Amino acid sequence: MTPVLKTVHLVKIYSDGAVPVPAVRGVDLQVEPGEFVAVMGPSGSGKSTLVHMLGGLDSRTSGEIWLDGQRVDTLSESAWALLRRKKIGFVFQFFNLVGNMTVADNVELPALLAGASPKEARERRESLLGALNLTERADAAPGQLSGGEQQRVALARALANQPSVLLADEPTGNLDSRNTRDVLKLLSNVHKEGQTIVMVTHDARVAGLADRLVSLFDGEIVDDGRIARKRTRTAGAVIDLR
Amino acid sequence: MSTMRAGGRWIRADLRARKGQAALTVLAVAGIVAALIAAVTLLEDGTNPWRGLFAQTNGAHVWFYTKDSPTVAVGAIDGVTHVAGPYRSAPVTVAQDGKKEPTSLRAMPSAPAGVARPVVAEGRWLDPSQADGVVVERSFASALRVKVGAPFTVIALSGERHTLYVRGIADSAEQGFFPEWTPGLAWVLPGTLDRIEPMLGRSEWVTGLRLTDADAAQIVSQRVVVMLDDQLQRVYTWREVRAAMELDNRLLGTLLALFGVVGLVAAALALANAAGGRVLGQLRDLATLKSMGFTRGQVALLLLTEHGSLGLLGVLLGAVAGWAATVAVLGASLVAPMPVLTIVASTALVVLAAVGVPAWRGGRTPPIPAAPAVPPRGHLSRLARLALLVRLPPALILGTRDAFTRRVPAFLTVFGLAVPMMMITIGLGVWATLDNFLSHPEQVGQHAALHVRAGKLEPAQAERLVRRDPGVLAVYPGAEVNALAPGEARSIRVRALGGSASGAYPFPVVEGRLYGQPGEAVAGQGLFDLLGAKIGDRVRLTVGGSPLIVRIVGRTVEPDLDGEVLSVGLDSLAAKDAVPPEFYALALRPGADPAEVRARLLAASGEGLDVQRVVNPADRLTIIRVVIVALIVLLSLIGLANLLTACALGLRDHAFDLAVLKAMGLTPRQVMATLVTGSGLLVVLGVAVGTAVGVSVVTGLIDLQGHTSGVGAGIGRPPSPLTLTLAVLAAVGAALAVAIIPARRAARAQVPIATR
Numbered sequence: 001m002t003p004v005l006k007t008v009h010l011v012k013i014y015s016d017g018a019v020p021v022p023a024v025r026g027v028d029l030q031v032e033p034g035e036f037v038a039v040m041g042p043s044g045s046g047k048s049t050l051v052h053m054l055g056g057l058d059s060r061t062s063g064e065i066w067l068d069g070q071r072v073d074t075l076s077e078s079a080w081a082l083l084r085r086k087k088i089g090f091v092f093q094f095f096n097l098v099g100n101m102t103v104a105d106n107v108e109l110p111a112l113l114a115g116a117s118p119k120e121a122r123e124r125r126e127s128l129l130g131a132l133n134l135t136e137r138a139d140a141a142p143g144q145l146s147g148g149e150q151q152r153v154a155l156a157r158a159l160a161n162q163p164s165v166l167l168a169d170e171p172t173g174n175l176d177s178r179n180t181r182d183v184l185k186l187l188s189n190v191h192k193e194g195q196t197i198v199m200v201t202h203d204a205r206v207a208g209l210a211d212r213l214v215s216l217f218d219g220e221i222v223d224d225g226r227i228a229r230k231r232t233r234t235a236g237a238v239i240d241l242r
Numbered sequence: 243m244s245t246m247r248a249g250g251r252w253i254r255a256d257l258r259a260r261k262g263q264a265a266l267t268v269l270a271v272a273g274i275v276a277a278l279i280a281a282v283t284l285l286e287d288g289t290n291p292w293r294g295l296f297a298q299t300n301g302a303h304v305w306f307y308t309k310d311s312p313t314v315a316v317g318a319i320d321g322v323t324h325v326a327g328p329y330r331s332a333p334v335t336v337a338q339d340g341k342k343e344p345t346s347l348r349a350m351p352s353a354p355a356g357v358a359r360p361v362v363a364e365g366r367w368l369d370p371s372q373a374d375g376v377v378v379e380r381s382f383a384s385a386l387r388v389k390v391g392a393p394f395t396v397i398a399l400s401g402e403r404h405t406l407y408v409r410g411i412a413d414s415a416e417q418g419f420f421p422e423w424t425p426g427l428a429w430v431l432p433g434t435l436d437r438i439e440p441m442l443g444r445s446e447w448v449t450g451l452r453l454t455d456a457d458a459a460q461i462v463s464q465r466v467v468v469m470l471d472d473q474l475q476r477v478y479t480w481r482e483v484r485a486a487m488e489l490d491n492r493l494l495g496t497l498l499a500l501f502g503v504v505g506l507v508a509a510a511l512a513l514a515n516a517a518g519g520r521v522l523g524q525l526r527d528l529a530t531l532k533s534m535g536f537t538r539g540q541v542a543l544l545l546l547t548e549h550g551s552l553g554l555l556g557v558l559l560g561a562v563a564g565w566a567a568t569v570a571v572l573g574a575s576l577v578a579p580m581p582v583l584t585i586v587a588s589t590a591l592v593v594l595a596a597v598g599v600p601a602w603r604g605g606r607t608p609p610i611p612a613a614p615a616v617p618p619r620g621h622l623s624r625l626a627r628l629a630l631l632v633r634l635p636p637a638l639i640l641g642t643r644d645a646f647t648r649r650v651p652a653f654l655t656v657f658g659l660a661v662p663m664m665m666i667t668i669g670l671g672v673w674a675t676l677d678n679f680l681s682h683p684e685q686v687g688q689h690a691a692l693h694v695r696a697g698k699l700e701p702a703q704a705e706r707l708v709r710r711d712p713g714v715l716a717v718y719p720g721a722e723v724n725a726l727a728p729g730e731a732r733s734i735r736v737r738a739l740g741g742s743a744s745g746a747y748p749f750p751v752v753e754g755r756l757y758g759q760p761g762e763a764v765a766g767q768g769l770f771d772l773l774g775a776k777i778g779d780r781v782r783l784t785v786g787g788s789p790l791i792v793r794i795v796g797r798t799v800e801p802d803l804d805g806e807v808l809s810v811g812l813d814s815l816a817a818k819d820a821v822p823p824e825f826y827a828l829a830l831r832p833g834a835d836p837a838e839v840r841a842r843l844l845a846a847s848g849e850g851l852d853v854q855r856v857v858n859p860a861d862r863l864t865i866i867r868v869v870i871v872a873l874i875v876l877l878s879l880i881g882l883a884n885l886l887t888a889c890a891l892g893l894r895d896h897a898f899d900l901a902v903l904k905a906m907g908l909t910p911r912q913v914m915a916t917l918v919t920g921s922g923l924l925v926v927l928g929v930a931v932g933t934a935v936g937v938s939v940v941t942g943l944i945d946l947q948g949h950t951s952g953v954g955a956g957i958g959r960p961p962s963p964l965t966l967t968l969a970v971l972a973a974v975g976a977a978l979a980v981a982i983i984p985a986r987r988a989a990r991a992q993v994p995i996a997t998r
Contacts, residue, residue: 052610055533056609057532057533057608057609057610058608058610077537077538077609078537078538078539081532081535081536081537081538081540081609082535082537083535084533084534084535085534085535090533090534092533096526096529096530096533097530098252098255098527098530098531099259099527100255100256100258100259100260100527101251101252101255102255105251105255108251109248109251109252109534110248110534110535112247112248112251113245113248113534113535113536114535118247157534
């Protein structure tokens with residue numbers, strides 16, 4: 001089976017300032033379809049840089065990135081943008097909803113961008129918001145929503161085009177524990193439906209939800225292993241967070 | 243298609259979220275465009291009234307005078323659509339308030355003519371029931387100071403006096419305005435003219451031809467010359483009439499162009515600032531769009547569409563409003579479409595260009611949405627370190643730091659203030675130049691304040707009289723003749739004044755030297771351009787059949803006749819043209835009032851002398867002063883609007899810092915001082931740069947403009963240091979007053995330390 005995402009000796013060096021700062025130093029990572037990978041590490045370990053590079057938001061210094069069996073690190077900024085429409089969904093720490101647009105418009109935007117007709121986009125939005133329990137907030141502005149609700153909208157937006165991989169950068173970093181639980185529950189549900197997820201977090205309890213934990217330190221992978229967990233039929237339905 | 247839909251949603255949402263700001267942008271652009279259109283059209287109409295009059299009167303393009311009623315079919319000439327007349331016209335003299343003016347009395351029927359009909363401005367047209375009625379051309383009527391109902395005494399060639407009554411005052415595009423175009427024009431019924439001047443041999447016949455193509459006037463007039471041969475007295479076309487009606491057209495043309503450019507720059511600045519500010523405020527949203535899959539080009543296009551359509555909507559509204567305003571003032575047929583279309587097209591282009599830059603910058607936003615929008619460079623600027631070194635209060639240091647941490651907005655603020663300030667300085671320079679014309683007329687060739695013609699007196703007697711007056715410093719006998727230049731169809735003016743060697747008139751020579759002996763001459767820039775001559779050249783002219791060969795030894799500042807004037811000493815002219823002198827130019831003693839001297843001379847000569855004040859070119863350019871004031875107001879408003887945008891942006895950037903500063907213990911007053919120092923430094927810099935650039939280019943610009951208008955370089959004056967200081971102080975003061983408004987609000991507001 002071809003991996004959804006593969007990196008080969010991926011390196012990122014920031015050279016804006018006087019001294020070049022290496023953020024990612026030779027990461028080899030392979031993500032299989034349907035996997036839920038958590039990337040952990042302390043502040044400044046390069047986790048956000050890594051996930052930004054995986055989505056083409058930041059350019060790599062050297063190394064390769066493969067997405068769905070296609071080499072993508074050589075793509076131009078515009079080609080990356082076109083690729084992101086169909087294959088990559090992003091969830092950010094600060095939600096990054098377009099403040100002027102209603103919840104419904106925020107969720108429909110990626111679908112419209114990918115070429116769906118307004119009718120299709122509306123149907124998809126209705127089913128997504130329905131699944132996330134946000135149907136009645138469709139006409140609200142993002143500013144009127146709580147943090148958890150905003151992140152759920154962001155998740156709906158990221159999933160609007162059924163991307164090959166969902167990239168989440170500290171999705172719970174700005175939420176209280178109750179909202180964290182809600183969002184994680186949703187992520188877990190999405191994962192059960194077969195969605196590939198790469199999530200960056202510095203919270204061990206959040207990372208515990210994933211199938212696989214990759215630890216990053218000073219831009220290098222120091223540990224990569226499956227989380228041994230008793231998998232029951234109801235796994236993910238009850239998440240015990242204390 | 244898909245991006246259009248997605249982009250459309252985004253634009254709609256963004257516009258909905260900031261209705262007020264969008265409306266303000268549209269209104270600002272609309273205001274500038276409307277002002278431009280109204281100003282250009284009204285000014286054009288004011289300075290070039292011919293086009294309006296021609297349209298109103300359904301005028302004729304070619305006019306010719308014959309001894310008898312023309313016998314050939316001039317209406318059959320190719321391109322002629324209508325023939326006006328022939329009307330009989332008799333030379334008479336009008337005696338009004340002791341003045342006598344030669345007048346051409348024209349016979350016209352009471353029924354309005356189809357072509358070239360005088361349009362009654364006051365009173366009524368001629369009526370057969372009132373045989374003693376006369377209608378007077380408007381400029382002639384105002385020169386004679388006659389009103390409707392006033393008696394109008396004409397003296398026929400036979401010497402017989404007839405008293406008519408003014409029934410109406412009418413406009414005509416048939417000839418130029420009185421007194422530039424003489425004789426004056428008045429219309430009577432044919433029967434009345436027969437009574438006043440029964441001798442057909444003493445009158446001439448006037449015929450007008452209306453053409454399908456105005457450009458064919460020259461060819462048609464040549465055909466007329468050939469067909470009528472020795473019957474023809476003279477012929478002229480609409481071009482001569484228009485030229486006679488025009489007021490310093492080239493000077494005003496360049497002024498209009500300057501006004502237009504300023505308006506365009508202002509519109510561009512206002513839009514670029516509004517769009518740029520909005521883009522800066524939206525960087526996070528733009529990054530989000532990119533993370534969703536918008537490409538760089540699509541984001542740029544999105545922004546260009548949104549802000550560009552606002553600008554274009556403003557242009558459209560402004561065009562409609564400006565058009566409506568001018569139509570309301572002038573009437574629909576009188577608004578020239580060309581300038582309006584030019585303005586619309588150029589503002590539309592400028593709008594797109596002005597919006598293009600911020601759109602392009604928005605397109606280059608990095609797609610990482612977490613990228614902070616706070617100042618990226620936190621270290622102290624050199625200026626701030628200096629402030630620290632001299633132990634300024636903390637608010638000043640912080641403000642100094644804030645001013646330059648974000649270089650692009652700082653540059654935009656400085657630029658947005660420097661451009662209006664530069665334009666204001668140039669406007670003040672034009673003002674100073676006009677003032678200089680008035681206070682030092684001798685520097686523009688008007689050393690003499692009065693021109694005296696002998697009138698009823700003997701020339702020698704007149705000269706004795708003027709030399710005796712205590713207010714007169716010097717008397718220069720002079721004459722003005724027309725000369726034909728080789729290879730030129732039209733004649734040029736030769737002004738002979740004073741002696742060549744001794745008693746030479748002090749012309750303001752700016753290049754070369756003044757003539758020192760007979761046979762030498764000085765000329766204005768317009769003449770050099772016309773003849774393609776340069777200083778040191780010898781030119782051969784013909785004055786009334788006799789040759790005049792002079793060497794041009796200098797260039798003068800020449801405000802008259804587009805500078806196409808050759809000045810010589812009186813002794814350079816042949817005696818037949820120079821003796822007796824046609825007039826005496828009087829230079830007055832400093833402090834002598836020309837009006838007083840004129841009154842004294844008139845009294846001493848028993849109204850025998852004809853004394854005229856020299857018209858200062860600045861008096862004719864009063865309209866420029868109105869334009870300058872309007873310009874300065876518009877520019878000040880734009881500069882302040884730019885500053886407000888910049889302040890709002892700065893506040894957005896600093897909202898977080900302000901909370902921290904307050905937490906650190908700065909009082910609201912200190913916070914305000916910090917903010918005002920930040921914008922104040924930029925204001926001072928912008929105003930200083932603008933003033934400096936304006937002062938350095940103003941003299942050159944005016945001289946360049948003087949050169950093209952024939953007056954010649956050497957008239958430009960920079961504004962006085964006092965005016966400049968006042969302008970700078972006023973600009974900085976107004977800017978600081980504006981900057982204080984948002985600063986005060988920010989200092990008082992409770993700024994929570996919130997998450998971004």
